[in-house]
Amino acid sequence: MAIDTLKRLLSFVLLCLAQVLVLNRIHLFGYATPLLYVYFVLLFPRRYPKWALLLWCFALGLVNDTFSNTPGVACASLTLLGAIQPYFLELFVPRDAVEAFSPSLPSLNYGKFLLYSLSLVFFYCLVFFAIEAFTFFNWEQWLICSSASTLLTVILIMTLEGFKTSKQTDASAAGK
Secondary structure (H helix, E strand, C coil), X not given: CHHHHHHHHHHHXXXXXXXXXXXXXXXXXXXXXXXXXXXXXXXXXXXXXXXXXXXXXXXXXXXXXXXXXXXXXXXXXXXXXXXXXXXXXCCCCXXXXXXXXXXXXXXXCHHHHHHHHHHHHHHHHHHHHHHHHCCCCCHHHHHHXXXXXXXXXXXXXXXXXXXXXXXXXXXXXXXX
């Protein structure tokens, strides 16, 4: 339990640092900004306490808002994402899965994990950019920013998952 919390805290810090120091400065074509810290929320296991999930999401959003100068935008969006993530994960979890099922590329197949991450990241980006713009007057730009940021974020998430999977495969092959 303590090791899991330490791993989660390390992941929290690394994703915050990557977002604040590097990824916030990337704006492809003026529309796409990678929001990689959403990956943190996607990896919460099944049956994780909802209060703890909401607390982690709120803290992650608060840290990102503080250093990104987006007052309350990431905090509100991530807290909402944390509220729907357990229910959404149930759509992709196999029926015979254990209680502590953790979503990842090996546990879900490639297509399911891609659809899971794509839909949750797209939902997050829609909410994030809607709160940021606070108007639907220029809805075309809102949709373009949401779609482009979703695409870029999901590409980064799938890349990280691929590295993580290959690292686990290499470690298990070396142990045999």
